[in-house]
Each structure stands twice: as structure tokens, then as C-alpha cells.
Amino acid sequence: MEQIEMADDIIIFPEFDKIKNEIERLRIELSMLLLERDELQFVICRNIEAKYTLEFGSIEYRAYEAQCTALRLKRKIELIQAKRNRQEPVSIVAIEEILDQEFASYQKQLDERISKMNEALQWKESDALSESDSKELKMLYRKLVKILHSDMNPERTDAQRELFEHAVTAYKNGDLATLRMIDAMVGSETLVKQSGDTIEQLNEEKRRLQNLLKKIQESIAQIKTRYPYTMKEILEDEEKTEQLRQQYEEILGQYEERILFYRIKIEEMMGKSHE
Template sequence: MSIIISPEFKKLKNRLSDLILIHHELLLQICPNIEREYLLKFGSLEYELYKKDVKLSMLKRKLQLIQIQISTEEEIDIELIDEILEEEFFKYKENIKKHMDELNGAMEEQHICLLSKKDTKRLKLIYKQCVLKLHPDLNPNLSNREKDLFIQITEAFKNGNLNALESLYYFVPNKKVEFESEIERLQELIECEEKEIAEIKEKYPYNKKELLLDDNEIYEYEVMLNNLITQFDDDIQRCMDEIDLI
């Protein structure tokens, strides 16, 4: 069954589907690709910098705990101090591990084959049609089977798997029923999508996009990170020397 719908409704629905596509592309493809490239260029240096930052903080805290024991005329108990440090810095060590896992993941994915411009265009075109017919915001009365189908389609889009997306597209129903009364709802959804897209573009990793396009900025950032690492090394050595003198 189909009914006549207003041009405004069609226009709004197409606008919303375009925004959903942009939103999903940012979340599922563009931002992950930016983050992967950023980690491959700077991940090792930032990992080393963070690790040294934690080490220096631990040494400073260790020195502080030793000085407290000395000031209270207690016998210096390094084993107890190390236990305290382990507990206090547990979450920081977990962050170090997480950072390394992210870096390893980026290195594993760097050899993934990218689609050609032609295939990328087709991927977006098919996905947009799927969004129009299966996205919950545009189709509030989806069956469970249709919801599961859209999850599979979104995963195929995320992975840039054109073959899988083309196969799944054959199972998308050809719905034609629309409701003009939903114009106000569509306008609200459009505003929401526009806001979320703007927020994504202001945050990491999208805010690193321009940096990755400028070779001079890349070089300058690498130099800055290396200088900070050297500075941390000097501070760490000074702190260790101070502890050894106690």
C-alpha cells in the first residue's frame, strides 16, 4: 500500500537520511581511520611520554612517602611504600596497557585494503537506501528481523565490506507507506543529527584531521613529543638520584 505524501515530507526525510549517513560515516569510518592514522604517527611517542609521566609521578610520590617516614622517625619500609604506590597508581598502569592495546590494534589494521572511489560511492549509496528503509528514526515500526538486518548492514558499512552490504541489501523490504503527520518529528531529528555531527567534529579524533594533513605540523609535534620525553628522562634521573641518597 502507498499513499501520497507532501514534497516537504520527502525533502525532510531525504535530509535526515543524508545526515544519518554522514553521522554513521563519521562514527564508523572517518573517525576510526583518523584515529588509526594518528596512532600510527604519534602513538608510540605518546605512549612513551605517558609511561614516563607515570614513572616520574610514582618516583615523586615514593620520595614523599620516604620523607614522611623519616619525619615521623619510622624505619624506612620500601616494601610497604611499593604496595602503596601499586594501589595508588593502578588505574594509570591500566591506562598504559589500554594505550598499548590501541596502538597494537592500529598497527594490525594498517594493512586493511581501502575501497576505490567508485566502490566507496556505491557503498554510501546502498547504505543510504538501507537507512531510508531500516533506520529506527525513519521507520519506528520495524520488526525484530528488520532491526537485526540493519545491525548487520551497519556492521558491513563500518568495515567497508561492499560485497556483504550488496548481499544484505537484497533482503531490505521495499516500503512505501509514509505519514505526513511526522514532519515535526523529522525536523526535531534533523536538528539532533546536526548537533551530534557538530560535536563529533569538535572532539578527538576528528579534531586531529588537519594536523595529519600538514607535514610541517606533524614534524613539529614529533619534535615537541621527543623534547618532552628527554625532559622527563632528566627529571626521572634526578628523582632517582635523590632517592638513592637517602
């Protein structure tokens, strides 16, 4: 009986299907991890930061403002002393202009803190989604992640990339209506066509997805080690919340003492300069 030789490049279909199934499993896992990461970034951390700002924003602002004032007064003393050392006339107006320039970045940070407080107040006043709407929001977003996210679909078009950016913005803002509209546009579209792939291409895609999974897992872990997520434990514990408030009060008190000391020092220096 004649023996039939098998060509080296013949695809063993069970293996082919096994890899395709593994890739689909990885894609599902990746879409869930991407949703977890974005939920962490755009919802959980955003809520934590808003709660933290409402709880500590006022005292934190006052403490930072006092710090800026103390640093400015200290620098003012240095500039006055420099003028006196050179036996030059001291112009407070000119010195204040110099200080305005040197401390412009501090003022910018103070303004940013006010903006954060306004955002937190707006968040407090906004209407929260119902439990069912929240579930639908996550479901639609995860579906769009699978279809439009660059990690899931490296060959997406510019139009698809822009559409996904709109989806991300809608998810951040809890805009269910916009996500529904985008979902209606893309339908059940899939950008990945594996039917013509070879075993080598499928294995390469499998490795790519495995590497992405690892990176997303690391990203989630890093987010949980940074502000504002690190404030979650404090906000959930009344004792720790009160301890942090007292720390801010102590810092504010220390800077207020320095401010008083520096102002008295400046008055003494200016009194001597007019003698």
C-alpha cells in the first residue's frame, strides 16, 4: 500500500482552532482588564479625588497659601537685605514686582487648587447614574473597547481611533446616551480577521496579547500605589480622616507663625532703613 507523505506546511486544524480559541480567551480577558483599568482611572480615582477635595481641599488650600506667603516674605527679607548691603534705596514697589514674577508659579498652583475644588463641587451636584444605567455604561464601554481599542485592534483607522476617543470621553462623564449612539454606529463590527492567518501569525498575536495583559496588570497595580487611590483608605476611616485634618491644621499653624515672624522682621528692617 502506497504511503502518503504529509507536507510540512499542512495546518493541523485542531491546533489551529486551539490557538484561535486561546486568542479569543485572551482578548476577552484583555477587554475586562482594560475596563477595570479605565474604571479605576476615570471613575473610582475620580470619585476618590473629588471626595478628598471636598473633605480636605479647604484646609489644604489654606496651608499651601500660608506656605506661599511665608516663602514670599522670606524672599522679600532677602531682597531688602541685599539692597541694604549695597547701600541702595529700598523700593517696596519694585521688590513686590520682582516677587510677583518669582512666585507666579505658586499663584498658578493656587488657582489650580481652586479649579479642583470647583470640579469637586460640580461632581457633588451632578446626578449619579442608576445601578442599571451604570451596568449598561460598563457593558457598552467594554464592547467598544473590544472593537475600537488600539491594543485590541492595532490596525484600526484614524476614524475608528477618533470614535474611540469620543467613547472614552463619554465613559469618563457617565454619558450613556453618547455610548449608545457610538454602539449603534459600530454594531457588532469586528476589526480582526483571523480566518486567513497562519499558525505563526496566530502565535505572534497570542504573544502580543499576553504581553499586553501583563502591562495592563502592572498599570492597575501602579495606579493603586499613587494618589488619589492611596487616599481611599483614609477617607473610609473616620479616625484617619481626623488625624490627617489635624496634620493640616498643625502645618497651617506653623506657617502662620512664620508669617508673623517675617512681617515683624520686615517692619524692623524698613524702620531701620528710614533712620
